[in-house]
Amino acid sequence: MVFKAIAVGAIGLALGVAASGSILVDPPFGGVTIGAWRVAAKAGSIDADPYTRAALARSGEIPLALGEGLELVARVDSSGRALDRRCVYRVGSHTPAARYWTLSLTDAEGFPVDNAAGRYGFRSSEILRDGDGGFSVYVSEVVHSGNWLPIGHVDTFTLALRLYDTPLAATAGAGGIETSSVPTIVREGCA
Amino acid sequence: MNPGARLGGAALFVAAVAAAAALVHFAIVLLVPVVASHDAYARLAELGPPGATVALPRGAPGEKRFPWADPAIAASVCRFDLSAGPVRVKAPIGRAGFASISFHTRRGAVFYALTDRAAAHGWMEAVVVTPAQLRVLVAHDDEDNPTQDLRVPSPTVEGFVVMRAFSELPSLYEAASQQVQMMTCATEPPP
Numbered sequence: 001m002v003f004k005a006i007a008v009g010a011i012g013l014a015l016g017v018a019a020s021g022s023i024l025v026d027p028p029f030g031g032v033t034i035g036a037w038r039v040a041a042k043a044g045s046i047d048a049d050p051y052t053r054a055a056l057a058r059s060g061e062i063p064l065a066l067g068e069g070l071e072l073v074a075r076v077d078s079s080g081r082a083l084d085r086r087c088v089y090r091v092g093s094h095t096p097a098a099r100y101w102t103l104s105l106t107d108a109e110g111f112p113v114d115n116a117a118g119r120y121g122f123r124s125s126e127i128l129r130d131g132d133g134g135f136s137v138y139v140s141e142v143v144h145s146g147n148w149l150p151i152g153h154v155d156t157f158t159l160a161l162r163l164y165d166t167p168l169a170a171t172a173g174a175g176g177i178e179t180s181s182v183p184t185i186v187r188e189g190c191a
Numbered sequence: 192m193n194p195g196a197r198l199g200g201a202a203l204f205v206a207a208v209a210a211a212a213a214l215v216h217f218a219i220v221l222l223v224p225v226v227a228s229h230d231a232y233a234r235l236a237e238l239g240p241p242g243a244t245v246a247l248p249r250g251a252p253g254e255k256r257f258p259w260a261d262p263a264i265a266a267s268v269c270r271f272d273l274s275a276g277p278v279r280v281k282a283p284i285g286r287a288g289f290a291s292i293s294f295h296t297r298r299g300a301v302f303y304a305l306t307d308r309a310a311a312h313g314w315m316e317a318v319v320v321t322p323a324q325l326r327v328l329v330a331h332d333d334e335d336n337p338t339q340d341l342r343v344p345s346p347t348v349e350g351f352v353v354m355r356a357f358s359e360l361p362s363l364y365e366a367a368s369q370q371v372q373m374m375t376c377a378t379e380p381p382p
Contacts, residue, residue: 004204012211016219046300046346054220056299057227060234061258062247062268062353065293065304071259100289100357102263104250110258112250120250120262125359152252162261164289164357165306 032172035182036080037072037161039170061110069098069164070177075108075156077185083158085141085151087190091159093134096181098163100124103137103183105149108156115152121160122147141191159185224298231257231299232270235351241270242278244374247353249364263358265367269376270351276381277320277328277342282354282374284310285367289357292374294319297347305341317341318379321348327382352376 031040031052040052045066048056056063064071076082077089095101104121107113112120122137128147129135138144139159141151151157161183169176224230234256239245246267250260260266271278282292284307292315294303305315318340320328325344332338354374356367 008204008207008211011208013215015208015212016215046296046302048300050220053298053300054223057224057230059258060229060231060256062231062260062266062295062299063301065291065301067304067306068291068293068355100359102261104262106259110260111255112252112262114252120252123263123357123359126361160259160261165308 032170032176034072034172034177035179036074036076036078036185037182038074039070039072039177059110064162066170069162070166070168070170072161072163072177072182074159074161074185077187079187081187083156083185084187084190085154085157088138088140088144088188090136090138090186090188091149091183092136093130093183094181095124095161095183096163096168096177097166098124098168099165101164102160102162103149104160104162105139105151106158106160107154108158110158110160113152113154113157115150117143117148117150119148119150122149139185231295232297232349232351235268235270238268239270241272241349242376242378244269244354244372244376246368246372249368263364264355265358265364265371266353266355267371267374268351268353269374271319271345271349271376272378273319273321273324273345273348275378277318277324277379279318279377279379280316280352280374281377282315283370284313284315285356285370288359288363288367290315290355290370292317292352292354294343294345295351295353296345297349302346302350303343317343319343319345319350319352321345324382331382 031038101124102121105113127135137147137149139149139151244267248254248256250262284290290307292305293301295301305317309315320342322344325342354371356370358364358367
């Protein structure tokens with residue numbers, strides 16, 4: 001009986017710690033998924049959920065306020081497959097309404113990745129556009145024509161889309177972000 | 192022991208382990224923000240004293256203090272301590288681009304934000320107060336000559352203010368960086 005109680009405590013502790021470790025890097029609650037993107041609905045606000053608050057305290061991130069803008073993060077492509085550094089992705093061709101937006105590439109923890117081109121992201125105000133105002137950003141390890149966002153030396157990467165001064169709420173669908181409005185992340189081929 | 196009782200015992204064991212794991216997990220999630228010794232505020236404390244405006248490091252490879260920082264954004268921060276009196280924050284808007292200030296509690300959560308759309312005469316300005324200071328200020332307000340101050344009550348006595356400025360082009364980052372370092376956070380006499 002005593003042995004069983006100790007076993008329950010030990011295994012419970014191990015499982016509880018294990019479950020907390022990964023969940024606090026990428027909190028699964030308090031956010032919405034829109035296409036390939038996730039947006040933390042109340043990331044920076046006082047009434048964020050306990051998981052988001054704990055993740056914030058651990059990472060040291062200084063969150064954007066809702067009134068400043070929204071941050072959308074993609075760890076998968078539009079087909080739901082994990083982003084793979086051996087593949088070429090085309091991201092485009094439009095974004096939800098915002099005064100400015102940026103698209104940047106980071107490692108899984110949210111830090112820019114070193115690359116020979118010294119390119120970590122694109123701004124809406126500098127990007128090359130096609131004839132009808134749309135854009136394509138090519139995310140790949142090797143040089144690509146057009147707007148090339150290098151993957152750099154990293155195993156897993158994420159894409160961050162930031163919308164500054166947007167009238168949209170951090171929710172999916174009507175009044176918030178329509179799935180049809182976010183950029184698609186299309187896998188074009190893999191090495 | 193018959194097989195049924197043995198199965199019941201095993202089920203009880205698994206249930207006890209699951210309950211222990213869940214308890215540990217929830218305890219960790221709720222305790223992390225309280226005990227986190229290296230949250231955003233602690234990281235900011237290493238940059239400078241309260242009241243001083245310091246530049247936040249730009250999002251770049253090798254910069255591992257503040258994750259999810261947009262490389263297109265220049266940011267500065269000042270920590271505030273309201274125990275000596277309200278703190279007046281003034282931040283200049285730029286020639287172009289987007290600028291904002293966000294007000295954070297000791298734990299990093301946003302309790303207020305302003306963008307350059309709310310600026311008057313080229314400045315975003317607000318006075319951070321405790322709820323008690325706010326009551327005294329309001330009690331002494333001159334009804335015939337209403338205050339122009341935007342008073343923002345802070346849920347915590349300590350906290351920090353972040354100013355962000357968007358650079359439309361890489362060559363404009365330096366100007367945005369100088370702009371955010373012009374933010375001032377001055378303690379006023381207690382009301």
